[in-house]
Amino acid sequence: MSIESQFEEALILSAQRGDRDAFAQLYEANVERVYRYLLVRLTEPADAEDVTTEVFMQAMKSLPSYKSTGTPLVAWLFRIAHNQAINFMKKRSRRKEAPLLETAAAYESPEARVLEQVRFGEAVQAMGALTDFQRQVLNLRFAADLSIAEVAIIMKHKEGAVKALQFSALRALLRVWGQQEGVSHEC
Amino acid sequence: MNANRHEIVEECLELLRLGTSLEECLTRYPDDAEELEPILRTAVSARSDLALDPASSDPSALEGPGNVRMGSASGAQALEYAHSFAVPQFGAVPQFGALSQFGALSQMGVRGCIIGTGLGAWWSRNQ
Numbered sequence: 001m002s003i004e005s006q007f008e009e010a011l012i013l014s015a016q017r018g019d020r021d022a023f024a025q026l027y028e029a030n031v032e033r034v035y036r037y038l039l040v041r042l043t044e045p046a047d048a049e050d051v052t053t054e055v056f057m058q059a060m061k062s063l064p065s066y067k068s069t070g071t072p073l074v075a076w077l078f079r080i081a082h083n084q085a086i087n088f089m090k091k092r093s094r095r096k097e098a099p100l101l102e103t104a105a106a107y108e109s110p111e112a113r114v115l116e117q118v119r120f121g122e123a124v125q126a127m128g129a130l131t132d133f134q135r136q137v138l139n140l141r142f143a144a145d146l147s148i149a150e151v152a153i154i155m156k157h158k159e160g161a162v163k164a165l166q167f168s169a170l171r172a173l174l175r176v177w178g179q180q181e182g183v184s185h186e187c
Numbered sequence: 188m189n190a191n192r193h194e195i196v197e198e199c200l201e202l203l204r205l206g207t208s209l210e211e212c213l214t215r216y217p218d219d220a221e222e223l224e225p226i227l228r229t230a231v232s233a234r235s236d237l238a239l240d241p242a243s244s245d246p247s248a249l250e251g252p253g254n255v256r257m258g259s260a261s262g263a264q265a266l267e268y269a270h271s272f273a274v275p276q277f278g279a280v281p282q283f284g285a286l287s288q289f290g291a292l293s294q295m296g297v298r299g300c301i302i303g304t305g306l307g308a309w310w311s312r313n314q
Binding site for chain 2: 120139148164174
């Protein structure tokens with residue numbers, strides 16, 4: 001077991017015993033990648049923030065029953081995040097939501113910021129053309145910034161399969177972007 | 188490109204992450220460079236674009252742990268959750284029960300968000 005894993009396990013044990021600082025460290029170590037993952041899945045920052053909060057509340061409630069079996073905590077957290085995102089999307093599909101790009105355009109912010117928002121929106125939109133697995137692997141690798149090993153645990157695939165999936169996802173994304181450029185040039 | 192192309196792509200992605208330039212990555216695999224280049228450029232763009240935060244027009248979004256902005260709805264949820272600490276959550280040791288709402292929140296690691304984001308304002312307004 002690596003030093004990082006031992007440290008994480010010690011933190012988990014402390015948090016399970018009610019050590020708030022230990023939970024705070026686990027939170028700080030993981031909150032950004034959980035948020036980024038949810039942001040790409042949900043596209044709306046406010047939604048991603050709310051669901052991130054729910055993920056950590058759920059994690060805090062469930063932590064006493066968490067049993068470390070060599071699986072990193074991040075895999076457990078991302079399963080919670082995945083489930084919370086699905087629940088949220090089910091609820092959201094019943095409501096009318098403004099599309100991301102309209103929301104982005106509505107910001108009264110400097111031009112550069114709007115361009116960033118548009119770029120983010122376009123990337124998420126392009127990923128919509130990929131398969132679920134391809135989308136998930138790119139989200140976990142590039143938005144959540146997880147390693148191949150971590151993604152393999154979360155997706156319950158072998159590392160080689162994740163690398164192959166990542167490769168096919170990038171090729172698919174390249175095709176989508178290529179088609180989009182073709183369309184924009186025609187216009 | 189050879190049969191282990193997905194391995195090569197991953198190796199290049201790791202090199203790029205560590206600061207190696209795209210050109211340098213490609214020189215390591217001259218036979219595959221032509222096919223590798225557009226895929227790696229796509230990966231670099233995807234990584235860069237997905238790292239953008241459409242919420243970051245608000246300067247306060249850049250503060251707090253993980254740059255996660257917590258809006259008022261999240262603040263309300265967090266405070267509601269803080270109330271629940273009156274009930275033992277961690278086995279038989281009700282350590283959170285004795286804490287005030289703010290104390291509980293700050294101790295659970297959300298303090299940075301409270302200070303740096305909308306949650307602080309929400310807290311002040313509701314005092």
